[in-house]
Amino acid sequence: MNNQKLSPFLKGMLLLGLLFLYIPIVSLIVYSFNDSKLVTVWGGFSTKWYASLFQNEQIISAVELSVQIALASATAAVTLGTIAGFVLARFKRFPGSSLFAGMMTAPMVMPEVITGLSMLLLFISMQQLIGVPAERGFFTIWVGHTTLCMAYVSVVVRSRLLEIDQSLEDAAMDLGARPLKIFFVITLPLVAQAIASGFLLSVTLSLDDLVMTAFLSGPGSTTLPQVIFSKVRLGLNPEINALASITVLVVGVLVIVANYLMLNSQRKRERALAAAMRESSAS
Amino acid sequence: MNIQRLFKRLKPGRGAVISIPYFWLLLFFLVPFFIVLKISFAEQDLAIPPFTSLMNLEEGGLLHLTLNLGNFDFILSDDFYAKTYLSSLQTALFTTLMCLLLGYPIAYAIARTDPARRNVLLMLVMLPFWTSFLLRVYAWMGLLNENGLINSFLLGIGLIDEPLQLFHNDFSLYLVMVYAYLPFMILPLFSHLVKMDGRLLEAASDLGAGPIKAFFTITLPLSKNGIIAGSMMVFIPAVGEFVIPELVGGPDTLMIGKVLWNEFFDNNNWPMAAAVATVMVLLLIVPIAFLHRFETRQLEGKGNE
Numbered sequence: 001m002n003n004q005k006l007s008p009f010l011k012g013m014l015l016l017g018l019l020f021l022y023i024p025i026v027s028l029i030v031y032s033f034n035d036s037k038l039v040t041v042w043g044g045f046s047t048k049w050y051a052s053l054f055q056n057e058q059i060i061s062a063v064e065l066s067v068q069i070a071l072a073s074a075t076a077a078v079t080l081g082t083i084a085g086f087v088l089a090r091f092k093r094f095p096g097s098s099l100f101a102g103m104m105t106a107p108m109v110m111p112e113v114i115t116g117l118s119m120l121l122l123f124i125s126m127q128q129l130i131g132v133p134a135e136r137g138f139f140t141i142w143v144g145h146t147t148l149c150m151a152y153v154s155v156v157v158r159s160r161l162l163e164i165d166q167s168l169e170d171a172a173m174d175l176g177a178r179p180l181k182i183f184f185v186i187t188l189p190l191v192a193q194a195i196a197s198g199f200l201l202s203v204t205l206s207l208d209d210l211v212m213t214a215f216l217s218g219p220g221s222t223t224l225p226q227v228i229f230s231k232v233r234l235g236l237n238p239e240i241n242a243l244a245s246i247t248v249l250v251v252g253v254l255v256i257v258a259n260y261l262m263l264n265s266q267r268k269r270e271r272a273l274a275a276a277m278r279e280s281s282a283s
Numbered sequence: 284m285n286i287q288r289l290f291k292r293l294k295p296g297r298g299a300v301i302s303i304p305y306f307w308l309l310l311f312f313l314v315p316f317f318i319v320l321k322i323s324f325a326e327q328d329l330a331i332p333p334f335t336s337l338m339n340l341e342e343g344g345l346l347h348l349t350l351n352l353g354n355f356d357f358i359l360s361d362d363f364y365a366k367t368y369l370s371s372l373q374t375a376l377f378t379t380l381m382c383l384l385l386g387y388p389i390a391y392a393i394a395r396t397d398p399a400r401r402n403v404l405l406m407l408v409m410l411p412f413w414t415s416f417l418l419r420v421y422a423w424m425g426l427l428n429e430n431g432l433i434n435s436f437l438l439g440i441g442l443i444d445e446p447l448q449l450f451h452n453d454f455s456l457y458l459v460m461v462y463a464y465l466p467f468m469i470l471p472l473f474s475h476l477v478k479m480d481g482r483l484l485e486a487a488s489d490l491g492a493g494p495i496k497a498f499f500t501i502t503l504p505l506s507k508n509g510i511i512a513g514s515m516m517v518f519i520p521a522v523g524e525f526v527i528p529e530l531v532g533g534p535d536t537l538m539i540g541k542v543l544w545n546e547f548f549d550n551n552n553w554p555m556a557a558a559v560a561t562v563m564v565l566l567l568i569v570p571i572a573f574l575h576r577f578e579t580r581q582l583e584g585k586g587n588e
Binding site for chain 1: 296297300301303304305307308309310311312313314315316318319322332385386388389391392393395396402404406407408409410411413414415416417418419421422423424425426428430431432435462465494515516519520522523524525526529530540543544547548553556557560563564567571572574575578579
């Protein structure tokens with residue numbers, strides 16, 4: 001679409017939309033510096049909730065567990081999701097391909113109370129039949145998060161693969177490269193960026209998941225969202241405001257840096273392409 | 284299409300590549316639904332796990348199969364469940380419509396900005412999506428509270444004399460639902476609108492169509508696919524939403540996700556939870572199949588270009 005002047009209506013809606021999205025987040029951050037224990041009554045500036053947050057062992061250990069699960073799930077999700085995205089983009093039709101594509105889409109939209117319950121009942125049945133998994137915890141949460149995240153990764157990788165020119169892969173094959181080599185030398189570097197954003201997306205999805213985790217976790221494995229949920233259920237809590245502010249800061253910086261790097265490499269690629277075109281037309 | 288032929292020749296390797304994610308999804312996504320269906324026919328029991336088994340091998344090699352239809356009978360006969368399913372569908376439908384009405388102009392405005400600023404705007408819209416869903420819901424608890432920011436502000440400027448009841452009712456439920464699901468609507472809409480050829484609108488205006496007519500005859504039909512994708516991405520998960528009705532909904536907010544959660548965690552009635560889930564899947568299977576068929580067409584169309 002070309003860039004015409006935006007009408008006042010569109011400008012207004014954009015501004016309204018951004019205000020709607022950001023006012024809650026900004027208020028969350030402002031009140032995290034509130035001295036008063038009553039979150040919404042201003043009692044002066046203070047950073048004491050940050051100090052008490054870092055001394056809260058329940059939260060610290062939940063953060064540790066959540067980060068471990070997120071990294072493990074994101075790694076598995078990226079591996080499985082990249083293969084799935086590749087299969088969907090390049091193999092197109094094969095026996096059962098439509099069921100496969102359906103199973104890739106559904107986890108993204110299926111309400112988590114359903115996926116969580118069904119996966120739990122699977123693990124219970126497996127335990128009755130073969131004795132594995134012995135208990136609910138890290139492993140069962142990891143399987144759940146991986147299944148959820150791989151769907152997102154496969155969508156990102158698939159749409160990137162459909163964008164890029166297949167002639168590079170064709171050329172490599174004509175020159176005698178084996179399929180596995182083509183995949184690792186040509187295809188994988190081309191979708192590296194999609195895989196990286198798939199990984200980041202998986203980490204945030206896993207770190208944030210409450211409902212599925214509630215079904216799949218055991219007594220000894222309480223993740224960060226579970227701790228937040230149990231506190232927030234009782235009402236406002238200044239420590240959670242501090243935690244939220246840190247989350248927003250970390251995510252904000254990460255997203256902005258990632259976005260900047262991506263734009264930069266895109267520009268570099270475009271410039272290199274333009275230079276190559278000039279050279280080939282000059283010779 | 285060279286590479287396609289190559290892959291076809293390499294059947295065994297191809298099969299192995301496909302089978303890894305395929306097997307994972309069969310085992311961890313599809314099979315569990317059949318187990319849910321199975322357990323929805325069981326009875327609650329004071330055991331670990333807390334339900335009866337359907338099949339029992341009795342003396343003399345007699346296999347006894349017990350199917351308990353009581354859960355479904357209860358769901359069908361007690362109008363609490365009918366009301367809850369209906370109100371969940373209603374809430375999801377309302378959320379979808381509001382997200383569309385609010386999200387469309389935003390997506391359209393971003394798509395029509397020049398590319399340099401477009402990226403910044405898109406990032407601004409997506410940034411909340413990357414931060415925690417749970418914490419964004421929590422943020423509204425502080426705003427909507429009886430002595431929260433909105434009430435303090437309105438009292439402060441003298442617009443109201445006593446705090447408004449903004450929290451723990453249908454208003455707060457709908458508001459936060461729209462807030463949480465808005466990015467899921469904007470992104471698919473944007474990715475369709477940005478591909479639209481602006482010259483079509485110029486042509487329309489050259490031929491004398493006003494902006495409103497041009498919008499309804501050109502922009503809207505061309506973005507139909509984005510509207511469908513975005514609406515499904517909002518509607519389907521919204522039907523089963525649990526966190527938002529639990530944290531900001533009212534005491535008489537009926538949402539089926541909350542009912543399922545309570546049956547499972549509070550009543551420890553796993554068969555009933557399974558039956559509730561089974562009925563929910565039956566309700567959602569049509570929209571999910573619709574979304575799936577639509578996405579396949581979409582991607583394949585793009586791939587053949």
